[in-house]
Amino acid sequence: MARKKIIAGNWKMNMTPSQAVKLVEELAPLVKNDDVDVVYCVPAIDIVPVVEAVKGSNVQVGAENMYFEESGAYTGEISAAMLVDAGVKYVIIGHSERRDYFKEDDALLNKKVKKAIEAGLVPILCCGESLEQREMGVTMDWIRFQIKSDLVGVSADQVKDIVIAYEPIWAIGTGKTATTEQAEEVCKGIRECIAEMYDQATADAVRIQYGGSVNAGNAAELFAQPNIDGGLVGGASLKADFGKIVCY
Numbered sequence: 433m434a435r436k437k438i439i440a441g442n443w444k445m446n447m448t449p450s451q452a453v454k455l456v457e458e459l460a461p462l463v464k465n466d467d468v469d470v471v472y473c474v475p476a477i478d479i480v481p482v483v484e485a486v487k488g489s490n491v492q493v494g495a496e497n498m499y500f501e502e503s504g505a506y507t508g509e510i511s512a513a514m515l516v517d518a519g520v521k522y523v524i525i526g527h528s529e530r531r532d533y534f535k536e537d538d539a540l541l542n543k544k545v546k547k548a549i550e551a552g553l554v555p556i557l558c559c560g561e562s563l564e565q566r567e568m569g570v571t572m573d574w575i576r577f578q579i580k581s582d583l584v585g586v587s588a589d590q591v592k593d594i595v596i597a598y599e600p601i602w603a604i605g606t607g608k609t610a611t612t613e614q615a616e617e618v619c620k621g622i623r624e625c626i627a628e629m630y631d632q633a634t635a636d637a638v639r640i641q642y643g644g645s646v647n648a649g650n651a652a653e654l655f656a657q658p659n660i661d662g663g664l665v666g667g668a669s670l671k672a673d674f675g676k677i678v679c680y
């Protein structure tokens with residue numbers, strides 16, 4: 433069965449609640465494409481108004497992060513149950529900005545992935561190499577390490593429904609997109625890794641996005657690759673361009 437494309441915006445730390453609602457309203461007529469799953473991953477404080485603003489549309493809402501504990505004394509954190517109750521369907525886990533600036537390691541991310549799944553959220557698990565790693569020729573070794581560590585204890589049935597986002601760090605926010613060949617090569621490698629860890633049917637079911645300077649001009653070519661099932665879009669998701677990407 434063909435995999436349905438999934439195109440998600442990652443707003444990062446942009447948009448106040450009132451700006452968020454305005455953006456959602458502006459994008460509403462532009463992002464109508466029933467052939468793809470459309471997701472806005474928004475800052476925690478924007479979740480409630482954005483869930484309200486997308487009601488009745490084809491857009492679903494994601495969070496950019498969550499904590500793995502059920503509840504308790506974790507000042508500043510947000511639980512999976514809170515996200516579910518607010519109407520969130522997806523959660524980005526392990527974005528390179530969280531790994532880098534907030535020192536999130538793979539052991540922590542593994543706990544987050546498992547908690548998200550248990551709560552009924554779909555994790556968008558991010559992986560990707562630095563420029564140094566690419567130049568050293570260890571890209572696929574590194575990504576396999578991330579995928580294997582982040583999915584410890586996750587069953588084949590659970591993995592089928594998650595989303596993996598390949599985001600080369602050197603392509604994020606730099607305007608420097610990976611070439612279509614580079615993006616396809618790694619997404620294919622991720623699928624092979626899943627096939628080795630689980631089985632071919634699981635690997636064929638999992639959706640793998642590319643992220644890193646996706647824009648209205650390069651989306652169609654990237655999404656036409658056999659192993660690229662959509663995109664995780666940063667900067668361009670905050671503009672009308674996101675409509676062009678969704679309707680690529």
Ligand code: 13P
Pocket residue numbers: 442527599603604605606607643644645646664665666667668
């Ligand atoms: P840009 O699209 O701004 O490069 O960001 C990519 C990204 O980090 C999405 O998660």
